[in-house]
Amino acid sequence: xxxxxxxxxxxxxxxxxxxxxxxxxxxxxxxxxxxxxxxxxxxxxxxxxxxxxxxxxxxxxxxxxxxxxxxxxxxxxxxxxxxxxxxxxxxxxxxxxxxxxxxxxxxxxxxxxxxxxxxxxxxxxxxxxxxxxxxxxxxxxxxxxxxxxxxxxxxxxxxxxxxxxxxxxxxxxxxxxxxxxxxxxxxxxxxxxxxxxxxxxxxxxxxxxxxxxxxxxxxxx
Amino acid sequence: xxxxxxxxxxxxxxxxxxxxxxxxxxxxxxxxxxxxxxxxxxxxxxxxxxxxxxxxxxxxxxxxxxxxxxxxxxxxxxxxxxxxxxxxxxxxxxxxxxxxxxxxxxxxxxxxxxxxxxxxxxxxxxxxxxxxxxxxxxxxxxxxxxxxxxxxxxxxxxxxxxxxxxxxxxxxxxxxxxxxxxxxxxxxxxxxxxxx
Numbered sequence: 001x002x003x004x005x006x007x008x009x010x011x012x013x014x015x016x017x018x019x020x021x022x023x024x025x026x027x028x029x030x031x032x033x034x035x036x037x038x039x040x041x042x043x044x045x046x047x048x049x050x051x052x053x054x055x056x057x058x059x060x061x062x063x064x065x066x067x068x069x070x071x072x073x074x075x076x077x078x079x080x081x082x083x084x085x086x087x088x089x090x091x092x093x094x095x096x097x098x099x100x101x102x103x104x105x106x107x108x109x110x111x112x113x114x115x116x117x118x119x120x121x122x123x124x125x126x127x128x129x130x131x132x133x134x135x136x137x138x139x140x141x142x143x144x145x146x147x148x149x150x151x152x153x154x155x156x157x158x159x160x161x162x163x164x165x166x167x168x169x170x171x172x173x174x175x176x177x178x179x180x181x182x183x184x185x186x187x188x189x190x191x192x193x194x195x196x197x198x199x200x201x202x203x204x205x206x207x208x209x210x211x212x213x214x215x216x217x218x219x220x221x
Numbered sequence: 222x223x224x225x226x227x228x229x230x231x232x233x234x235x236x237x238x239x240x241x242x243x244x245x246x247x248x249x250x251x252x253x254x255x256x257x258x259x260x261x262x263x264x265x266x267x268x269x270x271x272x273x274x275x276x277x278x279x280x281x282x283x284x285x286x287x288x289x290x291x292x293x294x295x296x297x298x299x300x301x302x303x304x305x306x307x308x309x310x311x312x313x314x315x316x317x318x319x320x321x322x323x324x325x326x327x328x329x330x331x332x333x334x335x336x337x338x339x340x341x342x343x344x345x346x347x348x349x350x351x352x353x354x355x356x357x358x359x360x361x362x363x364x365x366x367x368x369x370x371x372x373x374x375x376x377x378x379x380x381x382x383x384x385x386x387x388x389x390x391x392x393x394x395x396x397x398x399x400x401x402x403x404x405x406x407x408x409x410x411x412x413x414x415x416x417x
Contacts, residue, residue, distance in 0.1 A: 008389035011396065015367055017374055043393075046400045050368050053349045058251035060265050062243060062272060 001029065003036050010036065014043045225285035232280055243272055249370055250296050256365045257300040259354045267299045293372065294380045297362055304358050352402040360395030363388055
């Protein structure tokens with residue numbers, strides 16, 4: 001074995017962590033190898049020098065806090081409180097819990113004529129007064145709605161009627177005007193015919209007069 | 222109480238048992254970090270973080286007998302993280318230092334938080350601190366674990382996630398490098414025994 005094969009054994013020997021078999025082999029090697037002996041001494045010396053650096057005392061202040069759950073932190077904070085505050089919080093918390101419980105249990109507390117009534121149930125008890133009031137309200141609302149609808153229909157019909165009447169009046173007016181025009185035209189035509197007939201009658205009368213005059217003259221002759 | 226008893230007590234809900242563990246292991250962990258990082262401030266930070274992590278994760282430790290190995294693993298990892306952070310910071314510092322060697326040395330020395338009185342070579346601790354900071358981090362960690370905390374080779378191997386042979390090899394070369402550095406500082410066992 002060569003020197004390089006013993007370098008690990010040298011440090012093992014310096015620090016006293018070497019098994020007997022390796023130790024014996026190393027010791028045999030050291031007997032005949034001055035270089036390794038020197039190296040062993042140097043390693044021991046260096047280790048000795050290092051050992052002169054003694055441990056120092058630390059001056060550290062530690063703050064350790066265990067990571068706790070939210071509820072455990074709340075509980076710790078509560079636990080550390082003074083008694084008056086603790087009592088007040090307890091009463092308040094109890095009241096809140098009771099209120100939540102009663103709400104969840106649909107509890108109704110009422111006083112009728114000086115008598116207390118407490119009811120607890122899975123469902124909210126129906127209040128007859130309230131339901132009647134609701135029914136009345138719904139009824140009146142329904143009626144009001146129907147009245148409104150009727151009014152709307154009436155308004156609509158009335159409006160439609162007015163439109164129809166207006167249209168009829170317009171139509172009648174139009175017919176009236178047309179009739180008046182026709183009558184006027186007819187009257188003018190009749191006047192013209194009358195005039196024409198009058199002229200013809202006058203002409204005929206004149207012819208007849210002339211004829212009568214002529215006839216009378218001839219008769220006299 | 223032994224570590225195992227304290228750990229079991231802690232696991233059973235007795236949080237104050239952890240104080241016993243802190244009292245017992247605070248000094249070794251602090252000194253491990255101090256020698257590894259060369260700075261009291263960083264060592265205190267690491268030490269606090271180690272125990273904080275231990276406090277949060279102790280319930281995960283399956284074998285209480287391996288507490289020493291477990292807590293040193295946490296410490297070693299945190300020291301390595303801190304060292305990486307410094308390295309990154311050092312690279313940034315170099316980039317704004319115009320690559321001037323002297324300036325670089327000054328800055329890196331300041332960054333590595335060597336002792337305030339680094340020029341006072343009469344103090345052995347400072348020389349050793351300086352020497353340890355000059356060797357590779359992996360070798361330094363192994364040396365500190367073995368020299369000052371007497372961890373077994375197999376424990377160091379598990380902590381550093383290497384083989385026992387690698388641990389021994391790092392120890393060997395680390396000590397040899399240290400020897401050279403100390404020789405340059407004219408420090409040897411004889412000088413120490415005769416006083417500086």
